[in-house]
Amino acid sequence: MTGLFSDTFLAALLFGAVTAAIPLLLAGLGEQMSEKAGVLNIGIEGMMIAGAYVGFVCAFYSGSLWVGFLAGAAGGMVVAALMSLLCVRLGLNQIVIGIALTLGLEGLTALLYHFQFSRSYPRLPAAETLAVPLLSDIPLFGPALFRHHLIVYLAVAMVGVMAWLYRRTQFGLNLQAAGDKPAALDVAGIDVIRTRTVAVLFSGGMAGLGGAYLSNVGAGLFIPFITNGAGFLGIVLAMLARGRPIWVLIGAMIFGGCLSMTTAAQVAGVNVPIDVIQMLPFLAVMAMLVLFGRRASLPAALGIPYERGAR
Secondary structure, eight states, X not given: OOSTTSHHHHHHXXXXXXXXXXXXXXXXXXXXXXXXXXXXXXXXXXXXXXXXXXXXHHHHHHOOHHHHHHHHHHHHHHHHHXXXXXXXXXXXXXXXXXXXXXXXXXXXXXXXXXXXXXXXXXXXOOOOOEEOTTGGGSTTHHHHHSEEOHHHXXXXXXXXXXXXXXXXXXXXXXXXXXXXXXXXXXXXXXXXXXXHHHHHHHHHHHHHHHHHHXXXXXXXXXOTTTTTTHHHHHHHHHHHTTTOHHHHHHHHHHXXXXXXXXXXHHHHTOOXXXXXXXXXXXXXXXXXXXXXXXXXXOOTTTTOOOOTTOO
């Protein structure tokens, strides 16, 4: 059976939703930690595209996706280190620096790719998948949800790890204090600058890993501007999640389903205008902002540089 809500359509939609959700999930989890510490990392989009480029190039020449993932995470952290220096240590405007980094890296990666590959777009081999025993045999849902690359399961597991980190560890409490009452954290003898720096570096690493997944597994190739706003969707997810990683996962799956709707419709032979389907992610963003935007709980010191001794 073909058509809307057929088995073919639903299977393609679920598989595509997971594939599209992972970069959003990784970026959203990274942004969430940065925001908890009081740093609004608008440059997450630039960190993603840096990770996508570096991750693809390293995977292409090494022949290993894992080398690409590690390189992508490192590329994102390098950009995050620059943002940390300018915004956390020097106290420059986080929004301005984040936008500047994003625009600069979009142009830089496009230029480097042009010089390296000219107008060709080499592809990586299809990523190996790992089938979860028993679960992957469930009709319809099993192959779509439980036959993916190992990095997908690790990304989902990070949701639980970060939830435990925020609630059960001293570092999680330090992050919360750095975002809400940095002066109180300073009085307690904890270095606010160091805490915020670690959070920004982590957000860059996660964004870079998300970008590497997007180019190496999701698309299998790198093209300029491949992230296409995924980093900004990650910012929205982090803001709406109210500090709960599980809501980042749920939101990422919703947005991922919207993003994969075009491919799923084509696979199932559904005759729906592509322009209409491509509007769905943006409609979903507006709907979530309307429904949950007023309930978003943001740290009191978000976006405000901390200077020791300042009043």
